[in-house]
Amino acid sequence: MDRPRTDIVLGLLREPNGRVWAEIRPDGKHLAGLRAFPGGKRRDDETLRQALARELDEEIGIRVRRARRVITLNWDYPDRRLRLIGFEVTDWVGVPRSGEGQALAAEPLDRDARADWLAAMPPANRGLVNALVLPRCLAITPPVRADGLTGWQARLESRLHSLPAPMLVNLRPGPAVGQASVPWPALARAVLAAGHWPVVNPPADRSWPEGLDPRVGLHLNHARLMSMSAGQVRDWQARGHLVTAAVHDQATLERAVELAADLVTVSPVRATATHPGARGMGWAAFAELAEAAAMPVYALGGVVVGDLPRIWRRGGFGVASISAFW
Numbered sequence: 001m002d003r004p005r006t007d008i009v010l011g012l013l014r015e016p017n018g019r020v021w022a023e024i025r026p027d028g029k030h031l032a033g034l035r036a037f038p039g040g041k042r043r044d045d046e047t048l049r050q051a052l053a054r055e056l057d058e059e060i061g062i063r064v065r066r067a068r069r070v071i072t073l074n075w076d077y078p079d080r081r082l083r084l085i086g087f088e089v090t091d092w093v094g095v096p097r098s099g100e101g102q103a104l105a106a107e108p109l110d111r112d113a114r115a116d117w118l119a120a121m122p123p124a125n126r127g128l129v130n131a132l133v134l135p136r137c138l139a140i141t142p143p144v145r146a147d148g149l150t151g152w153q154a155r156l157e158s159r160l161h162s163l164p165a166p167m168l169v170n171l172r173p174g175p176a177v178g179q180a181s182v183p184w185p186a187l188a189r190a191v192l193a194a195g196h197w198p199v200v201n202p203p204a205d206r207s208w209p210e211g212l213d214p215r216v217g218l219h220l221n222h223a224r225l226m227s228m229s230a231g232q233v234r235d236w237q238a239r240g241h242l243v244t245a246a247v248h249d250q251a252t253l254e255r256a257v258e259l260a261a262d263l264v265t266v267s268p269v270r271a272t273a274t275h276p277g278a279r280g281m282g283w284a285a286f287a288e289l290a291e292a293a294a295m296p297v298y299a300l301g302g303v304v305v306g307d308l309p310r311i312w313r314r315g316g317f318g319v320a321s322i323s324a325f326w
């Protein structure tokens with residue numbers, strides 16, 4: 001039987017200026033020398049919040065006043081099985097100071113600083129860093145219609161400015177257009193100019209648009225998720241690209257975890273007009289997948305922004321939709 005997981009509570013302390021506190025793991029400890037969030041093991045007699053309060057008091061001398069659980073992820077090291085529970089802490093009493101001799105500092109963390117944070121932290125922390133920078137809403141474009149790519153692009157550009165920024169925008173012209181005709185860099189620039197975070201989702205399986213700005217994410221549809229290698233995904237991520245993936249069941253989730261995707265959509269949660277044949281998996285199945293994920297999970301399929309509290313209660317992070325946003 002699998003060994004039980006140890007709960008690790010982590011404080012993601014965000015200053016009003018956007019800086020986030022992190023420490024350097026001291027010599028002699030697991031992950032020594034890496035950047036990490038303050039926190040530690042929950043004791044058997046503690047709730048998660050009690051453990052968070054105690055750890056942040058002992059380690060950095062602050063009293064937590066407002067904390068929100070933002071992500072929970074399972075991570076297996078060769079010698080230990082952990083469940084990392086990240087609380088975004090936005091109000092506290094005291095100035096964080098090193099209580100155990102560890103180096104401690106608040107550094108900017110936003111989309112542009114994300115890659116530096118990821119490079120300095122253990123791989124387990126990818127999901128935690130992403131949970132601090134990703135928007136909660138992911139708008140997927142409707143497919144190109146009879147009026148072709150030009151009409152589609154014009155509708156997209158005018159709509160971008162009325163979507164509340166920042167959002168993730170998955171650029172998905174659909175299978176009706178040849179990939180070579182899609183002006184990916186121009187589309188991505190329009191999304192960036194409107195204050196959003198573009199993700200390209202080309203119809204072809206293997207080829208990718210070249211020369212994209214590192215702020216542009218890449219989406220793994222089902223075919224790409226199953227055919228791309230972990231090395232290719234690592235290369236894109238090393239260049240700063242966000243990698244997103246479409247998950248439908250346990251097998252595709254396992255593949256997305258193996259490839260260390262930055263976020264996943266889980267669909268279809270409910271039946272939708274855009275995929276009339278597909279039955280929704282329901283909230284219980286969504287919750288099961290969210291619990292097994294190591295990254296932020298976006299519910300997709302018949303969900304709207306008003307579903308966010310329901311998504312959070314089930315361990316999800318955000319909402320993805322076509323019809324809710326266009």
Ligand SMILES: Nc1nc2c([nH]c(=O)n2[C@H]2C[C@H](O)[C@@H](COP(=O)(O)OP(=O)(O)OP(=O)(O)O)O2)c(=O)[nH]1
Nearest residue numbers: 008010029030031036037038039040041122124125
């Ligand atoms: N504090 C912290 N620990 C992390 C992060 N990411 C990550 O994988 N971990 C791992 C390292 C440790 O195995 C565990 C945290 O446990 P800990 O700091 O209380 O315990 P430890 O094993 O370092 O030391 P000890 O209490 O056993 O002496 O979680 C992170 O961002 N912050």
